[in-house]
Amino acid sequence: MTATETDRGRARVADPGEGIGLDELALATRNHGLPLEALRYDVTPPGLHYVLTHFDIPAVDPATWTLEVTGAVARPLRLTLADLRARPAASARVLLECAGNGRARYEPRPVSQPWLLEAVGTAEWGGTPLAPLLEEAGISSDAVDVAFTGTDHGVERGVEQDYARGLPVAEAMRPDVLLAWSMNGAPLPPQHGAPLRLVVPGWYGMAHVKWLTRIEVLEQPFTGYQNATAYRITADAGDPGEPVTRIRPRALMSPPGWPDFMTRERFVRAGAVALSGRAWSGQAPVTRVEVSTDGGTTWADADLAPADPGHPFAWRAWTASWDARPGQAELLVRATDATGEAQPVAQEWNRQGMANTLVQRVPVTVLER
Numbered sequence: 277m278t279a280t281e282t283d284r285g286r287a288r289v290a291d292p293g294e295g296i297g298l299d300e301l302a303l304a305t306r307n308h309g310l311p312l313e314a315l316r317y318d319v320t321p322p323g324l325h326y327v328l329t330h331f332d333i334p335a336v337d338p339a340t341w342t343l344e345v346t347g348a349v350a351r352p353l354r355l356t357l358a359d360l361r362a363r364p365a366a367s368a369r370v371l372l373e374c375a376g377n378g379r380a381r382y383e384p385r386p387v388s389q390p391w392l393l394e395a396v397g398t399a400e401w402g403g404t405p406l407a408p409l410l411e412e413a414g415i416s417s418d419a420v421d422v423a424f425t426g427t428d429h430g431v432e433r434g435v436e437q438d439y440a441r442g443l444p445v446a447e448a449m450r451p452d453v454l455l456a457w458s459m460n461g462a463p464l465p466p467q468h469g470a471p472l473r474l475v476v477p478g479w480y481g482m483a484h485v486k487w488l489t490r491i492e493v494l495e496q497p498f499t500g501y502q503n504a505t506a507y508r509i510t511a512d513a514g515d516p517g518e519p520v521t522r523i524r525p526r527a528l529m530s531p532p533g534w535p536d537f538m539t540r541e542r543f544v545r546a547g548a549v550a551l552s553g554r555a556w557s558g559q560a561p562v563t564r565v566e567v568s569t570d571g572g573t574t575w576a577d578a579d580l581a582p583a584d585p586g587h588p589f590a591w592r593a594w595t596a597s598w599d600a601r602p603g604q605a606e607l608l609v610r611a612t613d614a615t616g617e618a619q620p621v622a623q624e625w626n627r628q629g630m631a632n633t634l635v636q637r638v639p640v641t642v643l644e645r
């Protein structure tokens with residue numbers, strides 16, 4: 277590493293051909309993904325949901341923990357978990373995806389948590405809506421952003437910080453934004469933010485602040501590290517770029533057949549093979565899922581399960597049938613949403629490896645019957 281590469285705020289990009297380092301492996305073993313066969317569940321069992329934690333999972337005593345609502349409010353609040361639980365209950369089935377999903381597929385590779393495709397999951401988050409709490413606190417009519425701070429603390433690219441994210445006030449006031457204390461009907465597990473996390477349906481994972489302890493209403497834009505420096509789509513280190521916000525459309529396939537232990541290469545027997553997976557977008561409903569079984573030369577529409585109005589931010593199932601002939605095949609899947617955005621088949625690189633929705637490719641060996 278050169279001095280420039282360790283400059284405050286700058287992420288390193290791997291040299292051409294440089295393999296995954298022990299630093300990236302250490303992150304990957306802490307922050308696990310969704311095994312792709314778990315795409316089969318409408319609601320991801322908690323241990324199979326992906327996990328991403330920048331620093332350490334903090335020690336939090338729920339009995340003494342409090343949530344502070346402060347800043348540009350007429351009546352600052354301090355609430356215990358019991359105070360929050362006494363408020364109106366709400367729940368939502370929400371897909372979470374890390375903005376770094378797909379990062380390790382970029383060439384050159386931005387050095388950070390090396391996700392391939394699996395930083396995703398869908399859970400039933402239970403808690404209470406945020407907006408009425410901000411109203412009760414007397415949120416300023418000049419509010420611009422609302423900052424959410426977790427109790428976890430660390431240093432990232434030379435900057436010591438509590439994990440904190442700002443959210444535009446219009447998003448924070450959406451009726452479906454939750455302060456959540458349960459996941460799939462059970463208390464939040466430590467790794468998912470116990471005792472309380474934010475859930476912002478449709479946004480990439482970084483917005484869903486875990487171990488939430490402080491909410492501060494701001495009359496000017498939030499300039500904290502995780503908004504101003506991290507989570508930006510930038511061409512190079514000097515470019516401030518665009519903030520990462522909503523989840524872009526993606527479809528994933530449960531790889532068919534059976535895997536090789538080491539290589540994860542797939543095998544099926546010739547004949548009719550049922551293909552299935554999930555598709556989602558946080559921007560707009562998914563309108564189309566297409567599958568290619570010939571390496572991307574031809575595409576056919578998959579059957580997409582109808583949108584469930586009860587769960588607008590959950591993933592949707594898709595299925596397709598494949599007449600597999602002996603030999604080598606490469607399967608691809610791509611989603612399009614109602615904004616017209618479709619997943620790219622060639623990479624659209626950015627320096628921090630954010631929101632890479634490059635299509636999934638699944639090589640398969642088709643055996644004689």
Ligand SMILES: Nc1nc2c(c(=O)[nH]1)N[C@H]1C(S)=C(S)[C@@H](COP(=O)(O)O)O[C@H]1N2
Nearest residue numbers: 326327328329330374426439481482485486
């Ligand atoms: N306090 C805090 N909240 C956080 C994070 C964190 O490191 N600290 N990571 C964020 C990121 S980058 C993601 S992708 C999601 C992951 O949520 P999960 O671990 O529950 O899947 O949490 C977000 N909330």
Ligand SMILES: [Mo]
Nearest residue numbers: 374375481482
């Ligand atoms: Mo993330």
